[in-house]
Amino acid sequence: MQRFLRSLRFLELALPIAAVLIAFAIGGVLLALLGANPFEAYWVLISGAFGSVGGLASTLTKMTPLLLVALGICISFRGGVINIGGEGQIIVGALAATAFTLWLRDWPGWLLLPLTLIVGALAGAVWGGIAGVLKARLNVNEILSTVMLNAIALQLMNFLLRGPMLDPAQIAAGTNIAQSEALPRSVWLTRLAPPTLLHSGVILALVLAVLVYLLLWRTTIGFRIRTVGLNPSAARYAGMPVPFYVAFSLILAGGFAGLAGAVEVTGVSHRMLEGLSGGYGFSGIVAALFGKLHPLGAIPASFLFGGLLVGANKMQLTVQVPSALITVINGLVVMFVVASEVYVRRARRRAGREAAEASLKRESSTPSAEAAVP
Amino acid sequence: MRKVSWGLILVLIVGLILAACAAPVAAPAGGGQAAATEAAAEAESAGPIRVALLMPSTINDISWSQSMYVSLKELQDELGADKLEIAYSENMFNVPDAAAAIRDYASSGYNLVIAHGAQYGDSLMDIAPDFPDVSFAWGTTTRTGKDQGIENIFAYEPRGDQAGYVTGVLAAKLTKSKIIGLVGPVDAGDAKLHVDGFLAGVKATDPDVKVNVSFTGSFGDTALAAEAANTHIRAGADVLTGSAQQVVGAIGVAKENGVPWLGVQADQSTAAPEIVLASAIYDWTQLLRDIIAMREAGTMGGEVLQLTYANGGIRTIYSDALPAEAVEAAKAAEAGLADGSITIVVEPR
Amino acid sequence: MFHEFLSVATLIGIANSGVRLATPYLYAALGEMFGQRSGVLNLGVEGVMLMGAFAAYYTVYIGGDPWLGVLAAIIVGALMGLLMALISVTMQAQQGISGIGLTLFGVGLSSLLLKVLVGSPIGISGFSTWKVPGLNSIPVIGPIFFEHNILVYIAYLLVPVSLYVLYRTTFGLKIRAVGQNPEAADSLGVRVNAVRYGTVMLGSAMAGIAGASLSIGLLNIFQENMTNGLGFIAVALVYFGGWRPLGVLIGALLFSTVNALQLWMQVLGVPIPSDLAVMMPYLLTIVVLAVGGQRIRQPAALTKPYERGE
Incomplete structure (x- = not known):
């Protein structure tokens, strides 16, 4: 027991929980100041997200786009590229998927649905690829280009949704709400637990998480992406085309975000709407990093973070606190969890040193290199 | 190794929740359909009409959302807090989130759920048939879903x-x-x-x-x-x-x-x-009064209401x-x- | 329509708007530049700006002098910077993610404070336009540069000040050393983390003023989430400017002037969909950087936390 308490594994487990608890404690003070009972509020948050079939279904629904975006983030951050263009990539993916489906609406679903998802992913990949190629070819920093491309995608959506892609029913009714026509039923993803919104996209996301894991750790391409991210000069020295892999990791990241957009359209809203990206482009980064930039770690991370978002909405609804308070608590959780990692890292380094010393004594030396993330 | 620890966290949390669920705690949210209908029935007989409002922005946006919130508050002042109960959710810009909230309100005993944004319409058409005892309202629109056989949605349209x-x-x-x-x-x-x-x-x-x-x-x-x-x-x-x-x-x-x-x-x-x-x-008080009156008279929805100068729903303050x-x-x-x-x-x- | 568009008055109007619109970007991006030069990427500028904007607004709202409002924005901004430094420098957190956390925190807290302390936004009287006597009567130049509020002028004065601090002072030297090679700086006795605390807090204080330049300078009101992504643009402009004050100035002016241009195009009825017009500054910023080419390398230690004795 003593050994377990000092072990790395325990720290890795306990620290994020402690960090969340501290964040909740501060949030609790704010809740109390606003006249709400913090214990009731947090009970609602947790039970709302995980405590019922409906809640769990909502959490899983929320987890789907988060996980998809997070997978792309895992690839790009491992490749040394900071992609904060998820929002724009989601929007473009969703727009393209919608347009494609509405264009070929008479095609049979078994053909149209996969094609729609692929088109969404391709569009996102193109959007991410613009940033990627600009960085690889012209040395344009990806933070700059992705921030700008987010704004451009938003305006592109505004333009398309009130002009070329505006729902004819909206024109007929004269209301002109910025939304597209509904997608044909043939491309709707299967609802897994009606009446909740949970759809089969979640399975797709989980399968892709495993595939991304295999890509990053079991293929040459993945090895190269990681090498380029870890040490570009070494990669160059080893003869790898570094710019290619930089662009490629942004293309993949964009593809996953675009797919998230297509999945939201075909699984949840069944049409293109404003506000569809829902901040997943940023929340996905948080989920990826909580999952230690590991595709399989991203699964529980996006599940928990999705739950936090779902539970927070329930909390607003039940305890009647302003939504801004929930944003504050989310911010605190993100900051504290990410800050707590330093202790894990230190402990791991200590353990690594001890192991190295031990192995030196045994005259065999293979200290495990710690994966540095950007 | 990381995978294992994450798995542990997950198991721990799920375990905690399950343990907590087993305990008889009266949580206002969550709960199954059966409990919901019970709660609705209870609220109906208890007296106060419970109104829930969902908005794309905030109650102090000095435009669209604020106008509705202020009207609801005015109506509450007029009728008394024991006759009209208000709950609201702000910043519901993401439609699926709003849909979840609409469902939650409907299943936790609210009598009237106002989805204050045209983007919520399709979600409402999905949800409303599951809660025949609850009235819904949304706008800007003229679509009540009556043609699809949905009887409990009011549509409103400020001109x-x-x-x-x-x-x-x-x-x-x-x-x-x-x-x-x-x-x-x-x-x-x-x-x-x-x-x-x-x-x-x-x-x-x-x-x-x-x-x-x-x-x-x-x-x-x-x-x-x-x-x-x-x-x-x-x-x-x-x-x-x-x-x-x-x-x-x-x-x-x-x-x-x-x-x-x-x-x-x-x-x-x-x-x-x-x-x-x-x-x-936009003065929504009369429109809200009309909806509440219709509900009491047994009309759960299906009507289109407008805010116009004619009905006093739009007023200009000079x-x-x-x-x-x-x-x-x-x-x-x-x-x-x-x-x-x-x-x-x-x-x- | 087009002759109207090319008239001198219009061109002066565009330039005047561009100069004014660049103000918040200048404060925030120059501040962020200091942090990045020392190796810390603060993605939380947006949240810091909102907190600064609210602090300044509220100070004036309860009857304070606008200058007191600026002071409040500086203090609140620096405190947000302290939080960021604590997490990113001492706790060595991932800088991308801690910044997103700080943004959420600032966005939420400023909205919450508005709701609790003020309610619906109420207008205040902040800084008003102060035409620089004498200078404002110079033809063309006067109406473009010398018809603004005082916070606009200060923003531009900060460009030479930043140049001086960065390249002519010991502090500037330390900043650059810490951002380029923290180990070497450390071995020469520079306290790496202390410098980083300094730059992050300085940068956040400036982001706070950026917020104030909106809430008590340009707009005289506070509204929930009023920066609307401006903080992220400011971070992008640091990259555009190649971590140099003059580059940041050019970026901020380019972005805002194109923004002013598209507003004028709409106002004068140039037949272009408004959404596509709004897109222009974002598009042009990328295109200019791509075509102009950028060979400036980022500070070598950017986003890399430093720990002694390894």
């Missing part, structure tokens, strides 16, 4: 074009430079309706007046809205108007330059009383600083819209 028209008449009367500036958010939905009405009102009053229209491309870009106001003023505009929560920026600039501002949706005079000379406000002639013209326009002698002709832009 933004009427509000725009009267404001336009007023603006045309006020301008001396014959140039008016309009700071819009996105050229769609209620904002578009307002712009179309405004242009018609100006044109009907004085065809020589030019309206410069600009959009910031977002509902919240206050800085760009401010600069748009600056631009309008430099381009010769001496009366400004606009819509959405972004306009606070434009109002600030109007104030600094002493240029009159005409507001819509909510009373925007709080932002700068000296230059906000009129606000065409400042004392306005010239009498301008107010007269605007009031004549109000009357004309109310009795139908004025029809708004929308011209393509």
Whole structure:
């Protein structure tokens, strides 16, 4: 027991929980100041997200786009590229998927649905690829280009949704709400637990998480992406085309975000709407990093973070606190969890040193290199 | 190794939750369908009507969402807090989130759920049939879903074009430079309706007046809205108007330059009383009263309600600083819209 | 329509708007530049700006002098910077993610404070336009540069000040050393983390003023989430400017002037969909950087936390 308490594994487990608890404690003070009972509020948050079939279904629904975006983030951050263009990539993916489906609406679903998802992913990949190629070819920093491309995608959506892609029913009714026509039923993803919104996209996301894991750790391409991210000069020295892999990791990241957009359209809203990206482009980064930039770690991370978002909405609804308070608590959780990692890292380094010393004594030396993330 | 630890966290948390669920805690949210219907029935017999409101922005956006929240509050003051209970969810810009909230409200005993945004309509059509004892309302729309056999959705439609028209008449009367500036958010939905009405009102009053229209491309870009106001003023505009929560920026600039501002949706005079000379406000109280009365009479939905000058749902608040002639013209326009002698002709832009 | 568009008055109007619109970007991006030069990427500028904007607004709202409002924005901004430094420098957190956390925190807290302390936004009287006597009567130049509020002038004065601090002072030297090679700086006795605390807090204080330049300078009001992504643009402009004050100035002016241009195009009825017009500054910023080419390398230690004795 003593050994377990000092072990790395325990720290890795306990620290994020402690960090969340501290964040909740501060949030609790704010809740109390606003006249709400913090214990009731947090009970609602947790039970709302995980405590019922409906809640769990909502959490899983929320987890789907988060996980998809997070997978792309895992690839790009491992490749040394900071992609904060998820929002724009989601929007473009969703727009393209919608347009494609509405264009070929008479095609049979078994053909149209996969094609729609692929088109969404391709569009996102193109959007991410613009940033990627600009960085690889012209040395344009990806933070700059992705921030700008987010704004451009938003305006592109505004333009398309009130002009070329505006729902004819909206024109007929004269209301002109910025939304597209509904997608044909043939491309709707299967609802897994009606009446909740949970759809089969979640399975797709989980399968892709495993595939991304295999890509990053079991293929040459993945090895190269990681090498380029870890040490570009070494990669160059080893003869790898570094710019290619930089662009490629942004293309993949964009593809996953675009797919998230297509999945939201075909699984949840069944049409293109404003506000569809829902901040997943940023929340996905948080989920990826909580999952230690590991595709399989991203699964529980996006599940928990999705739950936090779902539970927070329930909390607003039940305890009647302003939504801004929930944003504050989310911010605190993100900051504290990410800050707590330093202790894990230190402990791991200590353990690594001890192991190295031990192995030196045994005259065999293979200290495990710690994966540095950007 | 990391995978294992994450798995452990997951197991731990799920375990905690399951343990907690087993304990008989009276949590207001969650719960199954059966509990929900029970709660609804209980609430019905207990007396107070419980209203839930979902909004895309916040209760202090001094436009769309605030207008509805303020009306609900006024109605509550009038009826008493023991007769009308209000709950609300703000910043529901993401539609699936809103859908989840609508379902939650419906299943936790609320009698009337108002989804205050046209983007929520399709979710509502999905949800409403599952809760026949609950009434729903949404707008801007005329679609109640009655043609699909849904009986418990009210549709409402504020005639933004009427509000725009009267404001336009007023603006045309006020301008001396014959140039008016309009700071819009996105050229769609209620904002578009307002712009179309405004242009018609100006044109009907004085065809020589030019309206410069600009959009910031977002509902919240206050800085760009401010600069748009600056631009309008430099381009010769001496009366400004606009819509959405972004306009606070434009109002600030109007104030600094002493240029009159005409507001819509909510009373925007709080932002700068000296230059906000009129606000065409949406007053939802009568509409809400009507919905509640219909519910009590057994009509759960299926009706389309409008906010118009005729039914008092749109009112223009005039400042004392306005010239009498301008107010007269605007009031004549109000009357004309109310009795139908004025029809708004929308011209393509 | 087009002759109207090319008139001198219009061109002056565009330039005047561009100069004014660049103000918040200048404060925030120059501040962020210091942090990045020392190796810390603060993605939380947006949240810091909102907190600064609210602090300044509220100070004036309860009857304070606008200058007191600026002071409040500086203090609140620096405190947000302290939080960021604590997490990113001492706790060595991932800088991308801690910044997103700080943004959420600032966005939420400023909205919450508005709701609790004020309610619906109420207008205030902040800084008003101060035409620089004498200078404002110079033809063309006067109306473009010398008809603004005082916070606009200060923003531009900060460009030479930043140049001086960065390249002519010991502090500037330390900043650059810490951002380029923290180990070497450390071995020469520079306290790496102390310098980083300094730059992050300085940068956040400037982001606080950026917020104030909106809430008590340009707009005279506070509204929930009023920066609307401006903070992220400011971070992007640091990259555009190649971590140099003059580059940041050019970026901020380019972005805002194109923004002013598209507003004028809309106002004068140039037949272009408004959404596509709004897109222009974002598009052009990328295109200019791509075509102009950028060979400036980022500070070598950017986003890399430093720990002694390894």
